[in-house]
Amino acid sequence: MSHAPLPSELLDALRAAVGAEHVRVDAASLDAYGADALKRGHPPDAVVSPEGADQVSAVVKLCSAYRVPFVPRGGGTGYTGGSVPVRGGIVISLERMNRILEIDEENLIAVVEPNVVNGDLQAAVEKVGLFYPPDPASLKTSVIGGNVAECAGGPRAFKYGTTKQYVLGLQAVLPNGDIIRTGGKVVKNVVGYDLTHLLVGSEGTLAIITRIVLRLVPKPPAQATLRATFRTIEEAARAVNNVIRARVVPAALELIDRDSLEAVASYLNGERLAPPGTGALLLLEVDGIAAAVAEEAARCEQACHDAGATEILRAQNDAEREQLWRVRRELSFSLRTITPIKFNHDVVVPKGRIPQLFALVARLKRDYRLRIPSFGHAGDGNIHVNIMVTPNDEDEMRRAHEAERLLFEGVVALEGSISGEHGIGFMKAKYLPIELDAPTIDAMKRIKRAFDPDGLLNPGKIFPEG
């Protein structure tokens, strides 16, 4: 899409607001800030890096005055283009706002700026015996502000919940430049509407988050890690069901399918991380007080045994634990060797319907001649379905897009959701009506218009065009 260049008076005013060195228009910056993990980007016209809510507000007011689109950006690790300026304009990078402001041990609270890296926060709170559970795979590079904007999940979400369960309060800048403060430092608060949780997961389309108050929990003192292998997905799903029926809520319950295991074996030059003939692998982790962990681990072993596991391993120490998790950690790298890109979908079904989801994927593989390694968070029913594609193979791309639509329709038919972690961004906007009916989309759009009547904040996201 073409658009007019930025007026020089706007650039001057932006420089005056945040400092000249924090307004970039060089080609390298525009290129770097135009894409996210999706790799399909669009360069902005300028990159502005304000510090603090007042500077963010000043930048937003200038953009509004000049009617220039503006897009907030955290770590740029999203999979659906949430931070990509598809209509050009200004990327507001929050990279200078990256401090942990407070860790309050007495009240189990942390206060952070948006660009604190998730893994850095986890390390800081664990040092004092506390725990911040949300653990997206990108935790070494993604930032809390982006995690909040997307409502990031991760393996621990089944037991501990996703990001939304940990956000107590926000400071945020609205499209009109107003600075609002939602929620606060208390875990119970029913004063007015829950703007906090309206902003969580709103993908940077309603406000720019400038400060976050997070709830922490005590760090679980003990954990046990198990790996169980099965001949089929159905048996693994039965094991998951047995675990639930044994009333155990594991901290992680990861399921990996045969195609994914084969990709890892190929990536590791034939080194297998599971017995031959394995059709599905489960990684289970339970945590808590040592005595409870021992009992829950035993129940998990029994649940897997009863479902017909071919092998059950239990880590005896940290090194063995790392070895069991290795297959999961090698997955992303392994898939990259199959094809250059993947349609990385994060669909969700009620967990009892995981076998139906895998049956659907098997049909799509066969009918559309595609490679679709799949793995994910079985406890939540949140499965990463990776449709592997070669961009210059037009026929494969067409088949992949057809399969994608059928996948989404099938998931919704199973009472699931087309996205459990990555959000909609611009990549999935056209599929929104598969899951949401017209009155519900209309209600969301009315909220968008109430906050952003001119449609300048992160345009082109979530809602289908027209």
Added chain:
Amino acid sequence: MSHAPLPSELLDALRAAVGAEHVRVDAASLDAYGADALKRGHPPDAVVSPEGADQVSAVVKLCSAYRVPFVPRGGGTGYTGGSVPVRGGIVISLERMNRILEIDEENLIAVVEPNVVNGDLQAAVEKVGLFYPPDPASLKTSVIGGNVAECAGGPRAFKYGTTKQYVLGLQAVLPNGDIIRTGGKVVKNVVGYDLTHLLVGSEGTLAIITRIVLRLVPKPPAQATLRATFRTIEEAARAVNNVIRARVVPAALELIDRDSLEAVASYLNGERLAPPGTGALLLLEVDGIAAAVAEEAARCEQACHDAGATEILRAQNDAEREQLWRVRRELSFSLRTITPIKFNHDVVVPKGRIPQLFALVARLKRDYRLRIPSFGHAGDGNIHVNIMVTPNDEDEMRRAHEAERLLFEGVVALEGSISGEHGIGFMKAKYLPIELDAPTIDAMKRIKRAFDPDGLLNPGKIFPEG
């Protein structure tokens, strides 16, 4: 406030929509449906009881067409007048929509209509080994729809979270009659804005909830109940802090002050439920797997001992457990014998600041010559501060209102909130600006207008007049 009587054509149309027997205009009904637990009511002009979302939609459309206010009503147990039709119009009572539609053991989900009584749901899910944690004191009479509209809490909220943590999806009727479906049967869902959690706690001012999908958890197999007494609130608060530092998260952590204990003793004709000289009493409950419960209970005992507890009791069986909880259960009845009504406030502070909150209450008692027994959920910092008043004592009422304002200002100065459980309703609307700044209130009002441009749904609530 006076208002025109309902047009007879509207009444006829309502009768046609829901059945003549479900449209009531007799004085007894109007009186009964005009008040909630606050006891300060205003009669509606009619009470309509639709069944199902389609009938609710039809009623809403009729009210909109005739520009008559309409107010949803669940159990009518609220403390802030949320279901009171302060501007007259039609009460939409959801009493006929009271079925548990589904308990899905495999996926840990329940689907209910709005008027299922909380305690009935708890009993039904516990029968199959599952657990619905939110436990407001009103659980025998309050209903899930009202719990969702107010985001009800209860003692277990410290460990298990409030109602919002359990709502996965909603069906609801908007003021324009649209029926929307938010969220669904999966615990992870990031598709569009989180309308579910915008509606939770919106006090029936944005939509009328007609169906609720709830998350369940496994029922904890074991629990331990402890009671510890202290000479002072400061010592009890230190015990709470010690429990947190011991990294235990109790399922209940209730604090009761001296004035409350004296009210109970007086109510029970001098029978004391705590040793003489007790200035503060803590009830602690831990739950989970038996081995973990034993260890956590021991840590709680140590935490109380280290804080200077005068006595620590631990229930050995259910009868003893009931006896320990008795003081808490007698509290509401006991307070009623002091004065006819109470300003029943549910303020919250970061839990480390509970001693400052009680110091503030002590100043208010002294400076304004008031009885203010206080007790509540210490783990959350959520304390029920009961300003006891005799309605026909004008001077006491004036002093009580002054103390009320200072209480709210003091709580906000401690980075707390003026309401953790009961909401704002019409009783606290004028105090909203103590906690929320103008831009934040303005953002909330924009959402209200986006959903309800004519202001017909539950008017006069949450926001201060003018």
